Amino acid sequence: MKYIGENNTLSITAGLQFSMAMDDIRRVAEWTKQVDERIMEFLYESGSHPSSAIGHFINDINGVNYSRSYINQRCHELAEYGLLEKNYKNFGLSPKGEAFLEDNIDLSKLEKDPNHS
16 A cells, blocks of 8 residues: 655555655656666666676676566667667666656656657
8 A cells, every 4th residue: 555644755554664755756657667777777887788788787686587688678668768878789878867866857757759769
């Protein structure tokens, strides 16, 4: 169960109680997936990498098994929205992606770049 409590906080209860300020929640969109934030956080910390290296890192750190093609697909979609920049085979975090990680962009307000190749 989620609800907005006193002092504009989000509380989640299911046997455990957790509360955080609404300002601490990144604003995502319907098209985003949980792995998208992990991809952007990795690129923020380590610079540009090919999608295969991004997937390898995310799988190792998070104990999951995303396929190389899925990570590649997510990187391309993030680039279409201007959150990543592609340089040959490498993806890097764009200024817009950095702004998202700093909680300065609401992804639900972004549109795909029609000129993105």
